Amino acid sequence: xxxxxxxxxxxxxxxxxxxxxxxxxxxxxxxxxxxxxxxxxxxxxxxxxxxxxxxxxxxxxxxxxxxxxxxxxxxxxxxxxxxxxxxxxxxxxxxxxxxxxxxxxxxxxxxxxxxxxxxxxxxxxxxxxxxxxxxxxxxxxxxxxxxxxxxxxxxxxxxxxxxxxxxxxxxxxxxxxxxxxxxxxxxxxxxxxxxxxxxxxxxxxxxxxxxxxxxxxxxxxxxxxxxxxxxxxxxxxxxxxxxxxxxxxxxxxxxxxxxxxxxxxxxxxxxxxxxxxxxxxxxxxxxxxxxxxxxxxxxxxxxxxxxxxxxxxxxxxxxxxxxxxxxxxxxxxxxxxxxxxxxxxxxxxxxxxxxxxxxxxxxxxxxxxxxxxxxxxxxxxxxxxxxxxxxxxxxxxxxxxxxxxxxxxxxxxxxxxxxxxxxxxxxxxxxxxxxxxxxxxxxxxxxxxxxxxxxxxxxxxxxxxxxxxxxxxx
Numbered sequence: 001x002x003x004x005x006x007x008x009x010x011x012x013x014x015x016x017x018x019x020x021x022x023x024x025x026x027x028x029x030x031x032x033x034x035x036x037x038x039x040x041x042x043x044x045x046x047x048x049x050x051x052x053x054x055x056x057x058x059x060x061x062x063x064x065x066x067x068x069x070x071x072x073x074x075x076x077x078x079x080x081x082x083x084x085x086x087x088x089x090x091x092x093x094x095x096x097x098x099x100x101x102x103x104x105x106x107x108x109x110x111x112x113x114x115x116x117x118x119x120x121x122x123x124x125x126x127x128x129x130x131x132x133x134x135x136x137x138x139x140x141x142x143x144x145x146x147x148x149x150x151x152x153x154x155x156x157x158x159x160x161x162x163x164x165x166x167x168x169x170x171x172x173x174x175x176x177x178x179x180x181x182x183x184x185x186x187x188x189x190x191x192x193x194x195x196x197x198x199x200x201x202x203x204x205x206x207x208x209x210x211x212x213x214x215x216x217x218x219x220x221x222x223x224x225x226x227x228x229x230x231x232x233x234x235x236x237x238x239x240x241x242x243x244x245x246x247x248x249x250x251x252x253x254x255x256x257x258x259x260x261x262x263x264x265x266x267x268x269x270x271x272x273x274x275x276x277x278x279x280x281x282x283x284x285x286x287x288x289x290x291x292x293x294x295x296x297x298x299x300x301x302x303x304x305x306x307x308x309x310x311x312x313x314x315x316x317x318x319x320x321x322x323x324x325x326x327x328x329x330x331x332x333x334x335x336x337x338x339x340x341x342x343x344x345x346x347x348x349x350x351x352x353x354x355x356x357x358x359x360x361x362x363x364x365x366x367x368x369x370x371x372x373x374x375x376x377x378x379x380x381x382x383x384x385x386x387x388x389x390x391x392x393x394x395x396x397x398x399x400x401x402x403x404x405x406x407x408x409x410x411x412x413x414x415x416x417x418x419x420x421x422x423x424x425x426x427x428x429x430x431x432x433x434x435x436x437x438x439x440x441x442x443x444x445x446x447x448x449x450x451x452x453x454x455x456x457x458x459x460x461x462x463x464x465x466x467x468x469x470x471x472x473x474x
Contacts, residue, residue: 023045023046023047023278023279023280024037024040024045024046024047024048024278024279024280024281024282024455025047025048025049025050025267025269025276025278025280025281025282026040026047026048026049026050026281026282026284027050027256027259027269027281027282027283027284027285027293028050028051028058028283028284028285028429028430029049029050029051029053029055029056029057029058029250029252029284030056030057030058030059030060030284030285030430030444031057031058031060031084031087031235031431031441031444031445031448032058032284032429032430032431032444032445032447032448032451033049033051033058033282033284033285033429033448034049034056034087034235034239034243034448035087035429035444035445035447035448035449035452036282036284036427036429036448036449036451036452037049037243037246037248037250037282038090038242038243038246038248039448039449039452039453039456039465039466040280040282040452040455040456041243041246041247041248042246042465043452043456043461043462043463043465044461044462045280045459045461046247046249047246047247047248047249048248048249048250048251048276048278049243049248049249049250049251050251050254050255050256050269050271050276051250051251051252051253051254052253052254052255052256053252053253054252054253055232055236055252056235056236056239056240056250056252057231057232057234057235057236057239058235058444059072059073059401059404060072060073060075060231060235060441061231061232061235061236062230062231062232062233062236063232065395065397067348067349068319068347068348068349068354068395069230069232069346069347069348070230070317070343070347070399071227071230071231071232071343071346071356072231072315072399072401073313073315073356073358073399073401073404074226074315074339074341074343074356074358075226075227075231075441076224076225076226077097077224077225077226077440077441077442078099078214078221078222078223078224078225078442079099079218079220079221079222079223079225080213080214080217080218080221080222081225081440081441081442082442082467083442083445083446083449083467084440084441084442084445085225086445086467087445088234090242091234091238091239091241091242092238092241092242093233093234093238096227096228096229096233096234097225097226097227097228097229097234098225098228099223099224099225100223100224100225101223102119102120102121102122102220102223103118103119103120103220103222103223103224104117104118104119105117105118105119105224105329105330105331106327106329106330106331107138107185107189107330107331107332107333108330108331108332108333108384109137109138109185109332109333109334110332110333110334110335110337110380110383110384111333111334111335112138112334114137114138115137116136116137116138117132117136118132118136119131119132120132120219120220120222120223121219122219123219124219125216125217125218125219126148126151126152126155126216128219129215130148133147133148136185136186138181138185138186138333139181139182139185139186140181143179143181143182146176146177146178146179146182147178147182147186149176149177150173150176150177150178151211151215151216153176154208154211154212154216155212155216157204157208157212158208159205159206159208159209159212159436160205160436161205162205162413162414164203164204164205164208165203165204165205165206165410165411165412165413165414166203166410166411167203167204167205167410168199168200168201168202168203168204168410169187169191169199169200169202169203169204169206169207169208170183170198170199170200170201170202171200171204172204172207173187173199183199184333185333187199189331189333190210190211190214190215191207191210191211192338192360192361193331193338193339193358193360194210194214194438194440195207195210195408195438196311196313196360196361196404196405196407196408196438196439197311197361197407197408197409198361201361201407201408201409202408202409202410203408203409203410203411203412203413204410205413206408206412206413206437206438207408209436209437209438210438226329226341227346228345228346229346230346230347251271254271254272254274255271255272256269256270256271256293257270257271257272258270258293259281259283259293259294259295259426260295261295262277265424265425266278266279266425267279267280267281267425267426269281279425279459280425280426280427280455280458280459281425281426281427282427282428282429282448282451282452282455283426283427283428283429284428284429284430284447284448284451285430286403286430286432287305287306287308287406287430287432288305288306290305290428290430291303291305291306294421295423295426297422297423298421298422298423298426299417299421299422300422304415304417305415305417307415308406308407308412308415308416308432309406309407309409309412310402310403310404310405310406310407311360311361311363311403311404311405311406311407311408312362312363312366312400312401312402312403312404313358313359313360313362313401313404313405314359314362314365314366314373314398314399314400314401315356315357315358315359315398315399315400315401316356316357316359316373316377316396316398317354317355317356317357317395317396317397317398317399318354318355318356318357318377318378318381318393318395318396319349319352319353319354319355319393319394319395319396320352320353320354320355320388320391320392320393320394321351321352321391321392321393321394322352322353322387322391322392323352323353323387324353324355324381324385324387324388324391325340325342325353325355325385325387327342328341328342329341329342330384332384335380335383335384336359336376336377336380337357337359337377337380337381337384338357338358338359338360339357339358340355340356340357340358340381340384341355341356341358342354342355343355343356352394355381357377366400366402367400370396370397370398373398374396378393378396404439405431405438405439406431406432406439408438408439413434416432416433416434416435417433417434418433418434418450419433419434419447419450419451419453419454420454424458425455425458427451427454427455428447428451429444429447429448429450429451430444430447431443431444431447433447433450435447435450449466449467452466453466
């Protein structure tokens with residue numbers, strides 16, 4: 001059988017002729033892998049990007065359901081997510097995922113039938129949230145005062161302190177006077193969506209990082225951005241266009257089966273039907289897959305990767321025959337519903353309204369039958385949205401990401417490896433690596449930049465084109 005006969009679907013004849021001379025191979029076409037590939041290519045390396053799926057984008061992608069273009073889940077970012085914003089600029093997609101002018105989150109209390117808002121002003125931190133907190137109707141006056149004191153205490157914590165990583169956020173909140181109501185109506189409202197865990201199950205170090213960076217660093221840090229187009233338009237279509245323009249060879253449906261040393265000290269990357277040799281390899285795949293591909297000796301304790309647990313996200317999609325929500329999104333308390341987004345325009349729907357519910361920390365419901373979820377959530381939407389009463393549900397379906405993120409449990413920080421391994425020329429990327437961030441699009445992009453920086457440093461290649469985290473924080 002010839003090499004051409006053995007090629008899997010997705011490997012092109014033209015690519016076959018270029019593969020042997022590839023200087024770098026990136027394994028994985030999610031945000032971390034795409035970022036690393038672009039950064040290496042921008043430094044003049046010849047890069048091959050291998051992705052086992054038939055698309056790029058990792059766990060932030062789109063698919064077709066009839067005429068509807070559906071995101072697998074609702075993804076947002078904040079103004080403080082400077083690396084992801086750099087990524088959007090790099091793929092020429094920033095205009096398709098704009099950020100709010102100012103933070104404004106409508107919060108509906110289903111039990112009390114009340115609307116509150118978390119909004120900021122242009123005043124310096126922490127005064128930028130003072131007016132919003134002082135009038136937040138979901139907390140008592142005493143609870144609001146205690147939230148302010150806890151926020152000041154949180155501002156004094158160092159998220160990088162390993163002692164904090166071993167503690168849970170819920171216990172810290174309780175020690176700092178936070179009631180169960182305050183945790184539900186404020187701390188978990190933000191924390192569950194960003195950490196994918198409730199306060200009692202989350203590392204204090206990661207929680208401190210989220211709240212200090214998002215709410216206590218700059219007045220506009222928590223302003224929310226989200227894609228006004230399908231995620232696939234950004235993370236697949238525009239990413240592929242940027243990779244092509246950078247000269248990256250991108251191969252889809254090309255799952256790597258092994259990585260090993262060559263006789264000359266380089267790397268041999270095997271995919272069905274082809275062997276690619278390279279000086280540099282970046283593994284940008286989930287931690288369990290990374291563990292299976294790691295050559296012996298690359299990490300001191302590779303089995304620790306298997307101890308990094310995962311956490312699910314459930315996404316519920318509802319198409320109504322009419323408009324039932326006037327706002328672009330809202331958050332909810334006093335109900336199983338967490339965050340609801342209007343995806344009508346982005347999906348291409350021309351009649352009615354399409355709402356996407358993002359349900360983080362969904363361990364109890366991730367495997368629930370669709371019929372049971374429909375029976376639970378449609379009445380809840382009617383409680384929250386009076387216009388939904390009497391509206392016809394034209395479609396109801398769910399998407400399940402059982403391993404959506406790494407679980408941000410206390411102690412996870414000591415398990416997350418950095419970009420460098422003990423094997424020369426082999427680097428790691430992924431939101432689960434030691435970025436200091438939880439599992440977000442921002443963390444994924446930062447990991448890709450870190451892996452590229454480590455590789456280029458070892459090769460003595462220019463790195464001044466790379467996004468500088470320190471500059472972004474200044």
